[in-house]
Amino acid sequence: MNLHLLILLPLLTATAILFTRNLKQARTISLAGSILQLVLAFVLLAAYWQERATGNTAPMLFESSYAWFPALHINYHIGVDGISIAMILLTAFVVVAGVLVSWNVEKMSREFFFLLAFLALGAYGFFLSLDIFTMFFFLEISVIPKFLLIGIWGSGKKEYSAMKLALMLMGGSALVFVGLAGLYFNTSVNGGSYTFDLMQIAQLNIPVEVQKLFFPFAFLGFGIFTALFPFHTWVPDGHASAPTAASMFLAGISMKLGGYGALRVATFLMPDGAAAWSWVIILLATIAIIYGAFATMMQTDLKYINAYSSVSHVGFVLLGIGMLTHTAIVGAVLQMVSHGLMTALFFAAIGMIYGRTHTREVAQLGGLLKVMPFISTVFVIAGLSSLGLPGFSGFVAEMTVFMGSWQNPDPWYRLATILAIASIVVTAVYILRATGKAIMGPAMHSDHQLGDAAWNEKLAAALLIIGILAIGIAPFWLNDLVQPGVTLIMSKFQP
Amino acid sequence: MNDLFIILKQELVLTVIIFLLLTLKIGKERSNMAWLNLVNVLLAINFLGGFFFPQTGVLFSGMYHTSDLIILEKNILNLGTLIISMQSYNWLKDHKHVVEFYILLLSTLLGMFFMISAGNLLMLYLGLELSTIPLAAIANFDLEKRKSSEAAMKLIISSAFSSGMLLFGISLVYGTTGAISFEGIAAAVNGQPLQIFAFILLLAGFGFKISAVPFHLWTADVYEGAPVAVTSYLSVISKGAILFVLVPVLYTVFKPLAGNWYNMLFLLSVVTIIIGNLFAIRQDNFKRFLAFSSIAQVGFILVGITGSSQAGSSSVVYFVLIYIFSNLAAFGVVSFVSATTGRERISDYRGFHKTNPVLAWVLAIGLFSLAGVPPTAGFFGKFFLLLAGAGKGNYVLVTIAALNMIISLYYYLRIVKAIFMDANEQPIEPLTVPAFPKLALYICIAGIVFTGFVTYVHEYIQSLGTAF
Numbered sequence: 001m002n003l004h005l006l007i008l009l010p011l012l013t014a015t016a017i018l019f020t021r022n023l024k025q026a027r028t029i030s031l032a033g034s035i036l037q038l039v040l041a042f043v044l045l046a047a048y049w050q051e052r053a054t055g056n057t058a059p060m061l062f063e064s065s066y067a068w069f070p071a072l073h074i075n076y077h078i079g080v081d082g083i084s085i086a087m088i089l090l091t092a093f094v095v096v097a098g099v100l101v102s103w104n105v106e107k108m109s110r111e112f113f114f115l116l117a118f119l120a121l122g123a124y125g126f127f128l129s130l131d132i133f134t135m136f137f138f139l140e141i142s143v144i145p146k147f148l149l150i151g152i153w154g155s156g157k158k159e160y161s162a163m164k165l166a167l168m169l170m171g172g173s174a175l176v177f178v179g180l181a182g183l184y185f186n187t188s189v190n191g192g193s194y195t196f197d198l199m200q201i202a203q204l205n206i207p208v209e210v211q212k213l214f215f216p217f218a219f220l221g222f223g224i225f226t227a228l229f230p231f232h233t234w235v236p237d238g239h240a241s242a243p244t245a246a247s248m249f250l251a252g253i254s255m256k257l258g259g260y261g262a263l264r265v266a267t268f269l270m271p272d273g274a275a276a277w278s279w280v281i282i283l284l285a286t287i288a289i290i291y292g293a294f295a296t297m298m299q300t301d302l303k304y305i306n307a308y309s310s311v312s313h314v315g316f317v318l319l320g321i322g323m324l325t326h327t328a329i330v331g332a333v334l335q336m337v338s339h340g341l342m343t344a345l346f347f348a349a350i351g352m353i354y355g356r357t358h359t360r361e362v363a364q365l366g367g368l369l370k371v372m373p374f375i376s377t378v379f380v381i382a383g384l385s386s387l388g389l390p391g392f393s394g395f396v397a398e399m400t401v402f403m404g405s406w407q408n409p410d411p412w413y414r415l416a417t418i419l420a421i422a423s424i425v426v427t428a429v430y431i432l433r434a435t436g437k438a439i440m441g442p443a444m445h446s447d448h449q450l451g452d453a454a455w456n457e458k459l460a461a462a463l464l465i466i467g468i469l470a471i472g473i474a475p476f477w478l479n480d481l482v483q484p485g486v487t488l489i490m491s492k493f494q495p
Numbered sequence: 496m497n498d499l500f501i502i503l504k505q506e507l508v509l510t511v512i513i514f515l516l517l518t519l520k521i522g523k524e525r526s527n528m529a530w531l532n533l534v535n536v537l538l539a540i541n542f543l544g545g546f547f548f549p550q551t552g553v554l555f556s557g558m559y560h561t562s563d564l565i566i567l568e569k570n571i572l573n574l575g576t577l578i579i580s581m582q583s584y585n586w587l588k589d590h591k592h593v594v595e596f597y598i599l600l601l602s603t604l605l606g607m608f609f610m611i612s613a614g615n616l617l618m619l620y621l622g623l624e625l626s627t628i629p630l631a632a633i634a635n636f637d638l639e640k641r642k643s644s645e646a647a648m649k650l651i652i653s654s655a656f657s658s659g660m661l662l663f664g665i666s667l668v669y670g671t672t673g674a675i676s677f678e679g680i681a682a683a684v685n686g687q688p689l690q691i692f693a694f695i696l697l698l699a700g701f702g703f704k705i706s707a708v709p710f711h712l713w714t715a716d717v718y719e720g721a722p723v724a725v726t727s728y729l730s731v732i733s734k735g736a737i738l739f740v741l742v743p744v745l746y747t748v749f750k751p752l753a754g755n756w757y758n759m760l761f762l763l764s765v766v767t768i769i770i771g772n773l774f775a776i777r778q779d780n781f782k783r784f785l786a787f788s789s790i791a792q793v794g795f796i797l798v799g800i801t802g803s804s805q806a807g808s809s810s811v812v813y814f815v816l817i818y819i820f821s822n823l824a825a826f827g828v829v830s831f832v833s834a835t836t837g838r839e840r841i842s843d844y845r846g847f848h849k850t851n852p853v854l855a856w857v858l859a860i861g862l863f864s865l866a867g868v869p870p871t872a873g874f875f876g877k878f879f880l881l882l883a884g885a886g887k888g889n890y891v892l893v894t895i896a897a898l899n900m901i902i903s904l905y906y907y908l909r910i911v912k913a914i915f916m917d918a919n920e921q922p923i924e925p926l927t928v929p930a931f932p933k934l935a936l937y938i939c940i941a942g943i944v945f946t947g948f949v950t951y952v953h954e955y956i957q958s959l960g961t962a963f
Contacts, residue, residue, distance in 0.1 A: 068950060069875075071957035072806065072882070133878075141869045147908060151916045159916055163908060170868075170904045174897035177878075181885035181893060217894075 001047040001062045003078050006088065006124045009037055014117035023109035027099065030113040034096045037120065041085075041092035048085055048481075059488050060130060060199060068133070073195050077131035083333055083485035086478060087127040087260055090340045093467050094252040095120045098245035100460035101348050105153065105243070112153060115145040116245060123253045132180050132265060133196040139225075139257055140173045146254070149246040150238060161234075161241035168234040172224030176261070179218030183269060186210045201269050202492065208272045215273025218266040219281065225258025228318060229288035232311045239307035244351025247303065251310050252344035256336045259317045263332065263489065267321055271492040274324060279412070281322030286416040288315035293426035302350045302360040305434055306343060309386060312423060313339045313394075319420055320401040323413060326490045328404025333482045335401055338385070338393035338471055345464040346382040349375055352457050353438075356450040362434050367443030374453045376439045378461040383431040385468050388424055393471035398424070400479075501550040502561055505569045506612075508544050509605045512537050513598055520594045530593045531584055535931060538580050542573040553614065557676050560614040564959040568739045568812065569608055575732045575819040576604055581935035582827040583724035585834035596636055599629040600728070607736035616665045616675045619740065623661070623704075626733065627654040634721040634729075646720025653703060653713035661700030667693030677748045684751045691755055697744075698759060704737045705793050706786075707763050708770040715774075718786035723830035726782055730789045731822050735815040738796060742808045745800065753803060757887070760801045765895055768794030772902040776909075781829050781839050784906070785822070788865060791903055792818060795880050798896045802883030809960030810879040813953055817864070817876040820942030824861030827936050828854050835926055841910055846919035851926055855914045857936050864943045866907040867900060872946035875953070 013033030020026040044062075051061050063079035080088070098116060105112045118141070125138035143166055151162035180196070186206055187195045195201060224231040235255070239247045267274045274281075292312025299305045313335070320332025352375045353368065354360050369376040385392035388399075405417040453461065471478050500507065516534070519525075525533075545566065553560040580597075587593050606625025613619035631654065635647035669675050671690045672683035684690055702710040718726045745756055771791030778784035799810040831854070833839050848855035864873030877900070885893045928936070946952055 069879075069953050069957075070950070071809075071954060072879070137869050137874070140874065144863055144868050147911070148915065151912060159912055163905070163912070166908055167901050167905055170901045171898065174894075174900050177881065177897050178885075178890060178894050181882055182890060184882070185885060185888065 001044055003044075003062050003064065003080065003128055005040055006037070006044070006128060007078075007121065009033060009040060010117050010121035010124060014114050014121060017110060017114045017117060020110055023104075023106060026110045026113045027103055027105075030099045030117060031096070033117060034092070034099045034120070037124075038092040038096050041089050044080065045085055045089065045481075048080065048082070052484075057484075059484070063130065065131075073193055073197075074133045075131050075197065076134050077197060078128040078134070079130045080128060081485040081488070082481040082483065083260070083264070084127045086333060086337050086482055087256060088124060090256065090337045090467075091120065091123045091127065091253050093463060094248055094340060094344045097344060097348060097460040097464050098248045100456045100463075101248070101351055102243070102245040103454075103456040107153060112149070115149050116249070118142075118145045119149075119249055119253075123257065126257050127260065130198045131196050132183070132198060132201075135198075135261070135265065136173070136176060136180060139176065139261065142254060142257070143169050143173070146238075146242075146246065146250065150242045153243040153246070154241040155243070156241045157237070158241040161237035165234040165238035168224055168231065172221045172231075172258070175217045175221030175224070176265075177221075179214045179221060179266070182210065182214035182217065198264070198269070206270065211270040211273035212276050213273075215266055215270040215277055216280075218270065219262050219274075219277065222258040222261035222266060223284075223318065226255050226262065226318060227288065227311045227314050228258075229284045229291060229311075229315075232288060232292070235311055236304055236307040239310070239347070240301060240303040244347060244354075247347040247351070248344040251307070251347060252340040255310065255314055256340055259314065259321070259332065259336050262318070263321055263329065267324075268489045268492060275493070278322045278324055281318055282413055282416050285315045285318035285322055286419055288312065289319065289420050289423050290426075293423040293430075296430045297426065299430075300362050302353070302362060302365075302434065302438070303347070305362075305430060306346045306350060309427065309430065310339070310343055312427070313343070313386070316398060316401045316420065319416065320404060323405045323408045324493060325404045325407040326486060327407055328401055329486045329489060330479065330482055331397060331400030331402070331404045333486065334393075334397035334471070334475070334478060337478065338397040338468070341464050341467040341471075342382055342385040342392075342394055345378065345461060345468065346386065348457070348460055348464065349379040349382055352453060353379070362437050365438035365444065366441040367439075369439050370443055371450050372452045374458060374461075378453075378465070379439055380435055381465055381468070383435050385472070387428045387431045391469075391472050393468045393475075396471055396475040498550070498552060499554060501548055502552045502554055503559075504548060504550070505545055505566070505573075506605060506608050508541050509601055509608065512541060513601050513605070516594050516598055516601075527588050527590065527593050531587060531931070534593075534597050535577070535581055535584075538573070538577045542570065542577050545570040545573055557678070558615045558618045559609070559612050561612050562959075564812070565611055567956070567959060568611055568736075571812070571816050571819065572604065572607060572732055572736060575735065575823065576600070576728070578819070578823050578827070578935045578938055579724055579727050579732070581931040582727070582823065582830050583722075583834075584929055584931040585831055586722060586724055590636070591638075592636070596633055599633045602629045603627070603633075603728075603733070607733065611736060611739050613740070614677050616668065616677075616680070619744075620658075620661065620665060624658060626736065627658070627704075630654075630725070630729065630733065634717060634725050636725065637722045640720070642720035643722065644720075646717045649713050650717045650721075653717075657700045657703030657710070660696050660703070664693045664696030664700060667696065677743075681748050681750060684749060686752055686755070691752065694749055694752055694756065695759070698756065701737060701741050701744075702763065705734050705741070706790055707793055707797065708767040708790065711767070711770070711790050714790060715783045715786040719780055719782045723782065723826065723833050726785070727823060727826035727830065730785065730826070731819050734789070734793065735819065738793075738811055738815060742800060742811055746803065746808060757801060757803065760797050761889065761892055764794045764797035764801065765892065766794075767791070767797060768896060768899045772899055772906070775906045776902070779841050781833075781841055781844070784841060784910075785826065785829070788903070788906070789822065791899070792865070794899075795877060795896060798884035798892060799880030801889070801892065802886045804883060804886050805957065805960040806879070806886060807883040807960075809953075809957040810876075810883040812960070813956050814876040814880050816952075816956075817872040817942070817946055820939045820946065821861050821864035821871070821873050824857055824936060824939035824943060825865065827932060827939060828858040828861070831928060831932050832923055832926070836923055838923060841913060843923060844910065845913045845917035846922035847914045850922045850924060854926065854928070857940060859911050859914060860940060860943055862907040862910055866904045868904070870944070870947065872943045875947040879953075
C-alpha cells in the first residue's frame with residue numbers, strides 16, 4: 001500500500017479544480033476525487049488487516065521516508081497504525097459528505113472546492129505523519145483555508161468568527177512549535193543527532209524535567225485545536241458562521257487533529273510530563289464537559305447548540321487521554337471517530353434545514369417531520385447518537401471512556417468521571433428539547449413548499465449514518481483496529 | 496591578473512552595465528520601452544552570469560574576499576533587483592529619467608556587493624556609503640511629489656547619522672585593537688569596556704540600516720514617501736545586504752563579545768518584533784503597513800541570528816531569499832496598482848478580488864508567506880529562524896516570537912479580509928498586467944510555492960553556513 005497516494009490524491013484533486021470553469025466541473029471533480037479517497041481509505045484498511053493477519057506486528061506499517069531538510073534531520077516520514085487508519089477513514093467519510101452537501105455553492109465555486117480539497121490534504125497528511133515537523137506542517141496548512149471558507153462563504157458575523165478562529169489556531173500552533181522545538185533540542189540525549197522522528201523520539205529517554213516543561217506547551221497547543229477549556233471560544237463562533245461543509249469539516253475532522261496530536265505527540269513522546277500534568281487535563285476536561293453541556297442548554301440557534309455540545313463531547317476525548325489508562329485512551333480514540341461522524345451528520349442536517357427554512361432559531365422551527373421527513377429523521381439520528389443511545393456510535397465511545405476512566409483509582413479522578421457521566425443527562429435535555437420543538441412540535445412551515453432532501457443530501461446523510469451504525473452495532477472491528485496503537489502508547493507508561 | 500577579473504566578476508559585470516548605460520545615454524534618443532527592455536535583459540544576464548565561473552579568493556591584501564556563500568548572497572540580491580526592475584515597468588515607462596534611475600540603482604547594488612565582500616572595516620564602510628547615497632537620490636524620483644523629496648531628505652539625514660555612529664564605532668575599534676581587518680580585530684578583541692562601547696555604536700549603526708527598533712523611526716515615513724520600486728528595494732535588497740554582512744561581523748569579528756551581543760540581540764529582537772507588529776496593526780497606507788511589517792520581520796531574523804550556529808547563519812540567508820519572493824509578490828501588486836491607479840490605501844483594496852481575481856490571489860499568497868503559514872515558503876523560513884533561535888535554549892525568546900506570529904497573522908489577514916470579504920462601492924478597476932510585471936509576479940509565486948519543497952536549496956545554503 002503506497003501511502004503517498006493519500007496525499008497525492010487530494011493534491012491532484014485540488015490542482016485539477018483550479019483548472020475548472022464552472023460549478024458543475026468543480027463539483028464533479030471534487031466528488032470524484034473524494035470518492036477515490038474513500039475507496040483508498042478502505043483499501044488501506046484492507047491492506048492493514050492483511051498485514052496484521054500475516055503476523056506483521058511492527059508498530060507502524062507501510063512506512064516511507066524521504067529527506068526533506070537533511071541538514072536539520074527533518075524527514076518527510078509517513079506510516080500508519082490502527083489509530084491513524086481510524087482517523088483517515090473518518091476524514092474520508094466526512095470529506096465525501098461535505099462535498100455532497102455543498103453541491104449547489106454558486107459563489108466562487110472553484111475556490112470553494114479547492115479549499116475543501118486543501119483541507120482534506122492537510123488532514124490526511126497530519127494523520128499519516130510520523131515526523132513531527134511533517135505533522136506540524138500539515139497541522140498549520142489548514143488554518144488559512146478555514147479562515148477563507150468561513151469569511152467568504154459563511155453567514156452571520158463571519159469575518160469576526162473567521163479571524164477569531166484563525167488567530168486562536170495560530171496561537172495553538174505557536175505553542176505546539178515551542179513544545180516541538182524544546183523536544184527537538186533534547187533528542188540528542190544518547191549522543192545522537194537531533195531528530196523530529198516520532199518513533200525515534202519515542203525510544204529515547206527524554207529527561208523528566210524537559211518533559212514536564214514542554215508537555216504543557218504541546219498539549220495546550222493541540223488542546224486549542226480540540227476546544228480545550230478555556231480556549232474553546234473559537235468553536236461556537238467558528239462553527240456557527242461557517243458554511244455547512246466547513247462546519248462539518250471543522251467539527252468532524254479539525255478538532256480531531258488536536259486530539260490526535262495531544263495523544264500521539266504530547267502524551268506518547270512525553271509520558272512523564274503527561275503523568276505529572278494529568279490532573280490539570282482532567283480538571284479542564286471536566287469543566288469543558290459540564291460547562292459545554294450547560295452552555296448548550298442556553299442556546300437557541302441549532303448551530304450553536306451543536307457547537308457547544310461539541311465542546312462538551314470533545315471533552316470526553318481529553319478526559320480519556322488524561323486518565324492514562326488503556327481502556328480510557330481506546331475510548332478517547334473511539335470518541336474522536338464517533339463524534340466526528342455524528343457531528344458532521346448533525347451539521348449536515350442543520351445545513352439542510354437552514355437551506356430550506358432560512359432560520360436556525362429553534363423557536364421559529366416546528367413540525368419539520370411532516371414537511372421534510374428524511375431530513376428530520378437524519379436530525380433525530382444525529383441527536384440520538386449524540387446523547388449516547390445504544391446502537392449508535394456515541395454510546396460505544398462514551399461507555400468505553402467511562403469504563404476506562406473508572407479504572408483510574410484516584411478518588412478525585414473518579415469524581416471527575418462521575419461528573420462527566422452525569423453530564424449525559426444534560427445532553428439528553430437539550431437534544432430532546434430541540435428535537436421536540438423543531439422536529440415534532442406543532443407545524444410552522446406547512447404553508448411553504450420546502451421540499452425534502454435532494455439525492456446528494458440523502459447520499460451524504462446515508463454515508464455518515466452507515467458509519468455511525470457500523471460503529472454502534474459492531475464496535476469490535478474499530479476496537480481491534482485501535483488496540484495495538486494504544487498498547488504502544490501505554491507501553492511508555494509501564495514502570 | 497586573471498584571478499582578479501574572475502573573483503571580482505560580479506562587481507565588474509555590474510560596473511560594465513552601469514558604464515554601458517551611461518554611454519548609450521549619451522548616444523541617440525531611445526524610447527522608454529526600449530530602455531526598459533534593454534535594462535531588464537541586461538539585469539537578467541547579470542543574474543544568470545553570477546552562476547558561472549564561481550571563484551573564491553582574497554584580493555587587495557585582505558580588503559576584499561569572496562566565498563561560495565558570498566557569491567550566493569550576491570546572486571540572491573541580483574535576483575531581487577531583477578524582479579523589482581521588472582515590477583517597476585509601469586511606473587518607469589512614463590518617467591523622464593529612466594536611465595539615471597538605473598545608474599543610481601545599480602550603483603547602490605555595486606556598493607552592497609563590495610560591502611558583503613569586505614574583509615576590512617574601511618571597505619565595509621566604503622561599500623555601505625556607496626549603497627546609501629544613491630539610494631537617497633532615487634528615493635526622490637517621484638519628482639513632482641513633495642512626499643518623495645521629504646522621504647529622500649529623511650533617508651539621507653538618518654543614513655548620515657547612522658553612518659556617523661558606525662564611523663565612531665569603527666574608529667574606537669581601531670583605537671582599542673589597532674586593527675581594521677576582520678581577522679586582526681577578531682584576534683585583538685578582549686571585551687574591555689571601550690570595545691563594548693564601540694561595538695554598541697557599530698550595532699546601533701547597523702540597527703539603523705535594518706530598521707531594528709529603537710532605530711526604526713525613519714522607516715515608515717521614507718517607505719511611504721519614496722516610489723514603490725524604491726520602497727521595495729529598501730525593504731528587501733538593502734536590508735538583506737546589511738543582514739548578510741551583519742552575520743559574519745557578529746559571528747566572526749566580534750565572536751569574543753558573543754556573551755555581550757547575545758543579550759543585546761535578545762532585547763533588540765523582542766522589542767523589534769513587538770513594536771513592528773503593534774504599529775503595523777494601525778496602518779491604512781499600504782506602504783506604511785509594509786514598512787512596519789518589515790520591521791517585525793527583521794525582528795524574527797534577529798531571533799535567528801541569536802542562534803549563533805551554522806543553522807542560525809544559514810536560516811538568515813534562507814529567510815532573506817524567501818522574504819524576497821514573499822515581499823516582492825505583495826509589493827509587486829501594490830506597485831502595479833499604485834502606478835496605474837495611484838491608490839495606495841488598504842481600504843482601496845476592498846473588493847479587490849471581484850475586479851482583479853488573479854492579482855488578488857497573488858497579493859494574498861504573498862501575505863500568507865509573509866505571515867509564515869504553510870504551504871508557502873514563508874513557513875519554512877520562519878520555522879528555521881525560530882528553530883535556530885531555540886538552539887541556544889532561550890525558550891523565553893522563542894515563545895515571545897512564536898506568540899507574536901498571532902499578531903502578525905492578524906494584520907496580514909486583515910488585508911486578506913479586505914480583499915476577499917469586504918464590499919466596496921469604488922473598487923480598483925480591472926487591470927491588465929504587462930509582460931514584465933507579470934513575469935516578475937510569476938517568479939515570486941513560483942518561489943513562494945516551491946522553495947520549501949526543493950530540498951536542494953536549503954541543503955546548499957546550510958552547507959555554506961558559517962559555523963560558530
